[in-house]
Amino acid sequence: MRLSPAVRLSEYFMPTLRETPSEAEIVSHRLMLRAGMIRQESAGIYSWLPMGYRVLRKIEQVVRDEMDRIGCHEVLMPTIQSAELWRKSGRYDDYGKEMLRITDRHDRDMLFGPTNEEMITDIFAEHAKSYKDVPRMLYHIQWKFRDEVRPRFGVMRGREFLMKDAYSFDLTPEDGRISYNKQFVAYLRLYARMGLQAIPMAADTGPIGGDMSHEFIILAETGESQVWCNSDLLELDLLNADIDHRDPAQMSDVIGKVTSYYAATDEQHDEAKYQAEVPEDKRLSARGIEVGHIFFFGTKYSEPMNAKLQTKDGESVPVQMGSYGVGVSRLAGAIIEACHDDNGIVWPEAVAPFKVGLINLRVGDAACDAACEDLFAKLQAAGVDVMYDDRDERAGVKFADMDLIGLPWQIVVGPKGVAAGVVELKSRKTGVKEELSPEAALARLAG
Template sequence: MRLSSYFMPTLKENPSEAQIVSHRLMLRAGMVRQASAGIYSWLPMGFRVLKRIEQIVREEQNASGAQEVLMPTIQSADLWRESGRYDDYGKEMLRIVDRHDREMLYGPTNEELITDIFKGAAKSWRDVPRNLYHIQWKFRDEVRPRFGVMRGREFLMKDAYSFDLSKEAARHSYNKMFVAYLRTFARLGLKAIPMRADTGPIGGDLSHEFIILAETGESQVYCHRDVLELDVLGADIDFDDQATVQGVVDRWTAIYAATDEKHDEAAYGAIPEERRVSARGIEVGHIFYFGSKYSKPLGAMIARPDGETVPVEMGSYGIGVSRLVGAIIEASHDERGIIWPESVAPFRVGLINLRVGDAACSAAATGIYDTLRKAGVEVLYDDRDESPGAKFASMDLIGLPWQLVVGPRGLAQGVVELKERRTGEKQELPIDAALARFTAAPITAV
């Protein structure tokens, strides 16, 4: 993509309404624009990041055996009355009356609807286990939406729902999601710590939040420093092997880590003082096991092998896809701007032509641009007639992992400059060698 024709309305100054780093940088980098309080339009740069995160989440859900569906944003109030949550949920739920005076709502979550779908199709033990998920927009009418996409009213969420015959089987489904989440966040370049957490309005008695440590986090968290030093699972795993999955979960949960709602002062006090960590954290995922809380009132019953009919055991599992965009920025930035992990970067390479009016520079830059594109490498080519300083500032602000700089001085020596955004390390390379750094392992385009 040529920057001269790309819609990327950047800002030079920090917007006054932005209180945290991610909000400031997303506005300055032209990723989003506010439509109304807590509701954002996603512009091309932000949308590319959003879709990359969504795809990684999808791939790991599929790898765990979950199956993708798509449920509507608007739900019937009747289902929520059946479960008993319609009046309990509070003012965060946006309630709607349609033209036929039917009471509807803009879904803040989907336990009721997915249970109703499952109930209509599953009748016996042969129909479980199942895990169904979708990636869909949600709405919660926050009383004070703030921090940009970190705490908005409309947000993109992956929510999954497991259905099992027994508590033991349901716990295995819970453990599979636990491991899938570790893998997901590792691929996103995040160190997300699973912490025992309160179940809130979802219900149940088993829950973990996945937290990344950040000064701007809204949660107070406590943990043993050992949990920060655990290696994140990277290899493939057999999700059907219960012992292997349980072993991964045990490894992480054996170390103390809890949100403030579940904080055990005595257990925390038993940790050597130098190994205690008390910090702020950002929630990026939340998993729940709640048994028959929804299946029983909504009549989702299945027959066991002995013929007895029982309510299915359920869990739900959420990842804030749009929130992750802000969370990654909070975890990965410097004074110049965003530093994207390669896995989610909107483009892999930023190509800078320092002198657009110079025939040799333009020919070399265009040749590099065409070669990278043909190799499947996503490249943003700054072909604007701007000063070198403005171009460097723009590239640092948007945070692409790599910058290739073409200038007359380097070309006279047959080299271009390669800069790694994360480290700031620069090196001069012949054009062919620079291209070889990227064409050997191209990233598939969105």
């Protein structure tokens, strides 16, 4: 569904706040509340207001693009799952109090899913029986619930959150690694498209299980963990690389290049190895935020759930599986942690709620109104997402709000500029302003 590319701020629901809410501990939480993106309903649970929801949808679309690119196909599984599935895998009693357990009116044990390995394994096992049915990759984007003992930091550590979960199904461990590599490279691309430098780091598999796992970490001062890496990792640019996901050798080469550099979280850090492998001028220690986690766990779920495939030789073997998570709602906060300044958010274009803010400095002035209406219509026609600030407010309020919500570009229309045939175009990221004709500004933004 195409999102509306244009809104008038006088008609838009964007309840911005002048003061910083006392409960907000970190930058992203403060700015999301102040910019009118979210509203807290209870501990760790939020409503997403129009501005925040647009960002969620933009992030979802980037994730979908990169999953679709590698042949991973979208499904949608329910939030409420049967406890019987989890008992088959042995995780129902092991998962802990983070799982929200429910009993329905017929006294059946249910749960609000914190993850979907059991359900997707059951779905696949019912319909895939032969080596001819693999490899396959499926994903969905769905709300999850984990009853965190201490939800905090806004959407960064909430109880209800939006996740992309992907799952791979293969005949052999070697084939499973190929699927894992496809996902690994897709993750590098999707974060780069969002304007982030996400560093893959070998990770503990935790309750998901398996023996191969990577976390994707972005650097931010308010990160939850300390990380160590070779700073050359920050210079790698794989977004525009001509990588064919159908070529296992290419995938392996890319991953080999990335993982050849030292990178570790505090749980995995080896100081002696770090000192030995990383030149002194390349050593980087910083705070990091996890924005994705991928696992290859082989037959951990397929064996207890009897998900088997028949080989060419007629042998029945358990399917090899992996799972691949991206925290979609968490990313909204993580991007702000990495992309902000003293005045507010600085959105990367790919995930910005709108590309440009059109500011009318003299609402009611016939010439200014006409110039803004003309630009508003032309930006819409060019497919540029635009927010038109047509409120009868002081210029200072309009500038402050635009900087706070962080749209990548601002077009300022005032009486002097209209008389001279120019508008002011400002880059939110650099702060650079230039005077251009309306046509030139339109061409710049539509290009």
